[in-house]
Amino acid sequence: MPAGRSPAIVSRRRFLAASAVAALLPPAARAGAPLPIFDAHIHFSHDAAERFSAGEAVAILEKAGLKRALVSSSGDAGTRALYAAAPGLVLPSLRPYRRRGEIRSWVDDPSAVDFLEDRLRRFRWVAVGEFHLFASQTGKAVPRRMIELARQHNLLLHAHSDAGAVDGIFAQWPEARVLWAHAGFVGPDVVGPMLGKHPNLWTDLAFRSEHAHEGRVEDDWRSLFAAYPDRVTVGTDTFTPERWHYVADHADWTREWLADLPSGLAEKIAWRNGEAMIRPHLANLRK
Amino acid sequence: MTLRRSGAAAVRLPALAIATGLISGIAAPAPASDFTAGEERRILRHGPWPPALRPDPSNRASGKPAAIAFGRALFFDPRLSVSGAVSCASCHPPDRAWTDGLPRSRGQRTVDRNAPALFNLRFNRWFGWDGAQDSLWAQNLRPLLDGREMGIGPGGAARLVRSDRELSCGYRRAFGDAPGADDERVFVDLGKALAAFLETRVTGRTPFDDFRDALALGDAAGQARYPAAARRGLRLFVGRGNCAFCHFGPAFTNGEFADAGVPHFIEPGRVDPGRLGGIRKLRRSPYTLLGRFNDDAGRSTAASTRHVRLRQSNFGEFRVPGLRNAALTRPYMHAGSLATLADVVHHYSTIDEERLHAGGERILRRLDLSAREQADLVAFLETLTETAPRHESVGKSADALCR
Numbered sequence: 001m002p003a004g005r006s007p008a009i010v011s012r013r014r015f016l017a018a019s020a021v022a023a024l025l026p027p028a029a030r031a032g033a034p035l036p037i038f039d040a041h042i043h044f045s046h047d048a049a050e051r052f053s054a055g056e057a058v059a060i061l062e063k064a065g066l067k068r069a070l071v072s073s074s075g076d077a078g079t080r081a082l083y084a085a086a087p088g089l090v091l092p093s094l095r096p097y098r099r100r101g102e103i104r105s106w107v108d109d110p111s112a113v114d115f116l117e118d119r120l121r122r123f124r125w126v127a128v129g130e131f132h133l134f135a136s137q138t139g140k141a142v143p144r145r146m147i148e149l150a151r152q153h154n155l156l157l158h159a160h161s162d163a164g165a166v167d168g169i170f171a172q173w174p175e176a177r178v179l180w181a182h183a184g185f186v187g188p189d190v191v192g193p194m195l196g197k198h199p200n201l202w203t204d205l206a207f208r209s210e211h212a213h214e215g216r217v218e219d220d221w222r223s224l225f226a227a228y229p230d231r232v233t234v235g236t237d238t239f240t241p242e243r244w245h246y247v248a249d250h251a252d253w254t255r256e257w258l259a260d261l262p263s264g265l266a267e268k269i270a271w272r273n274g275e276a277m278i279r280p281h282l283a284n285l286r287k
Numbered sequence: 288m289t290l291r292r293s294g295a296a297a298v299r300l301p302a303l304a305i306a307t308g309l310i311s312g313i314a315a316p317a318p319a320s321d322f323t324a325g326e327e328r329r330i331l332r333h334g335p336w337p338p339a340l341r342p343d344p345s346n347r348a349s350g351k352p353a354a355i356a357f358g359r360a361l362f363f364d365p366r367l368s369v370s371g372a373v374s375c376a377s378c379h380p381p382d383r384a385w386t387d388g389l390p391r392s393r394g395q396r397t398v399d400r401n402a403p404a405l406f407n408l409r410f411n412r413w414f415g416w417d418g419a420q421d422s423l424w425a426q427n428l429r430p431l432l433d434g435r436e437m438g439i440g441p442g443g444a445a446r447l448v449r450s451d452r453e454l455s456c457g458y459r460r461a462f463g464d465a466p467g468a469d470d471e472r473v474f475v476d477l478g479k480a481l482a483a484f485l486e487t488r489v490t491g492r493t494p495f496d497d498f499r500d501a502l503a504l505g506d507a508a509g510q511a512r513y514p515a516a517a518r519r520g521l522r523l524f525v526g527r528g529n530c531a532f533c534h535f536g537p538a539f540t541n542g543e544f545a546d547a548g549v550p551h552f553i554e555p556g557r558v559d560p561g562r563l564g565g566i567r568k569l570r571r572s573p574y575t576l577l578g579r580f581n582d583d584a585g586r587s588t589a590a591s592t593r594h595v596r597l598r599q600s601n602f603g604e605f606r607v608p609g610l611r612n613a614a615l616t617r618p619y620m621h622a623g624s625l626a627t628l629a630d631v632v633h634h635y636s637t638i639d640e641e642r643l644h645a646g647g648e649r650i651l652r653r654l655d656l657s658a659r660e661q662a663d664l665v666a667f668l669e670t671l672t673e674t675a676p677r678h679e680s681v682g683k684s685a686d687a688l689c690r
Contacts, residue, residue, distance in 0.1 A: 051552075051555075074641075100639070100641045101639075101641060103640075103641060206599075207599045207600065207644055208599065209596070209597070209598040209599045209600070213596055213597075214597075237599075237644070239641070239642075239644060240550075240603070240642050241550075241552070242550065242551050242552060242558045242602075242603055243602065243603075245557075245558040245560075246558075246560075246563075246602050249560075249563075249602075250599070
C-alpha cells in the first residue's frame, strides 16, 4: 500500500474498478448440475441432535448438494458425531459453548477456557466458533485466551461480531484468519472497507437477505462481490432444529441469486472461496 | 387522536380518584393515573375502539346488505365441503368465539394449524398464519381449496351455486347477475360474499377501552374503575414487556409476522415454514390483489403484495394476532401449542433467546417476570374481552335469502 493512503481509500478504488469489470462479464450458466455449495454456517447443537441422528443430518446436507459444511454446535458432541459420520463433508469447528444459553455469558466464564483446552487436546478441529464477541469484549481474558488457543492450534476464527471486534481480533493476532459471520449484519459500505483492511478476513452471508431479491443481486452487493471475489462465502445458519429443514431450500435460493453473477464469481462464492479459506487448516484433521 | 389529557389533570387525578372512591363507597380504589406521560401516550395508541368500518375496495360486495346475508348463509352451509358435512362454522363456531378450541383444527381431516378466531378481520393486511392471502376474500377461498378442510374447489362450488335455486338467487342479489359460466369467477365471488359477512364481525367495547377513553378524557372516575392488577399488567405491556411493539394499535397487532420462539415442527420430519411458505404461496396464487379478481381497478390495494420481499428470517415467522377477545380463543400460537393466556405470558417471560436469531434488531428478550407480574399481564389481557358480545344466530338458511 502506498504511504499515506488509507486502506479505505484503496479498497474503495479497487471496489469501483472491479464493479466496472464485473458488469462486462457473462452471467453464470443456469443449466447443468446444481452448483455445489460450501455452507460455512451450520450448527448441530444438542437440541438438533435430539431430533436427527448424525446419519439423517448428513443425508440432509448431501441432498442439499453441499460440497462441504463448516459445522459447530453448542455442546461439541453434535459436531463430533457429524464429523465421524461424514469426514469428507463436515469440517468440525469448536464453539466455546457447552450448551445453549452461553452466547452472552461465555466471555466472562473462565470454565469456557477449560472446555476449549480440553476439547482441543482430545479432538481435531479446523476452526473455533461460531462465537459471539463484540468490540467492548475483546479485551476480556476469556476471549483473549480463546484467540491465543486458535493461534496455537492453527484454527480459523468464526466470529459473530461487530466490525470493532473483528479489528480487535486482528489487533491481538495480526495473522489470524477470520470468517466474519453474517458479514457482520452490516452493508457493503462497511464490509468492503473491512475486507480491504484485513486480507485474512472472509465473510459468510448466513441469515442475510438484502443482497438479492427474486434471483437478482442488488447493485451494491454485486460491486462488493466483484471487488472481493475471493472473500465471500454462503451459509444457512441452522440455529434452531427446524432450520435443518431449510438447508436445501437455502442452497436452492443461493443458487438462484448466484446465477445472476458471472459463472466464475458464482463458483467462488458458492464453494471455491470456502475451500481456499479452509485449506490451510485441513492439516489439523490429519494429525 | 383528538382527545388529550393535560399534564395538570394528570397531577390532580389520584386525589380525585380517592375522593370519588370515598364518595361511592369503593373500599380501595386504584389510583386514577399513575402512568407516566410516555406510558399514557403508548396506551392511547390502542384506541379509540371500534374504528370506522370502510368497505373493501377490492371486493365489490363489501358492505352490501344482500352480500352480507348471502355470505352468512354460505358460512353455515356444509354443502360447500366435498363431504357435505363441514361448513366454515365447523371450525369457527360463533358460540365459541369463532374458533374451535382445538390446538389444530379438524375439517375433513386434521390440519397443521390452529383455527384463528374470525373477528376484526377487516383491519388485517395479511390473512392466515403465514399471510399466504392478501385479502379476506382470498382467505375465504383457501379452506374451499384445501381437501383437509372443505375442499370443494372452484368447479364444485360454482356448480352448487348455479344448480341450487336459493343460492343462485342469493348470488344474484349480492352481485347483480346470475352466476355465470366462469367457475373461477363464481368461486371467487363466494369468497367475496363470505368476506362481506365476516368483515362485519367487529368485537365490542372492552373494559380496557373504557379505561383508555377515560384516560384520554381525563375522567378520573372512569379510570378508577379499571382494576389495579390490569393497570399493572398494562404498564408491563407498554413498558418493560415491550409487547406493544408487535401488538400495536387499536387491534393490538402490527399486522405483520414475527418469530416468537415457538417450535414449528408439525411432526417428525416436517416443519411449518410459516411466512416463508406464505410468501411463496402468495406469489403463486391467482387469487391475489395483483390478479384479475381484484375489483379495485386502480390496484391501490395491491401495494403491499407488489412490494413484499422474501427474507431468510421469514422461515418460522407467523402472523402477529390481534389480542381483542384473546381470553376467549384458547389455545394459542399458530399450532395451539400454549393452552392458556398464562402459558403465553410464561412463554415470553422465559423465552429461549437462542431460538431467536441474535442478528439485527432484537425485539424479544427473556422478561423473567415474577409470578405476580405474569398474573398482572393476564389480568390486563382479560380486560381486552368485549363486555357485551354480539350473539350470532346460526345464520339464515339459504332458502330465506330470496323470500
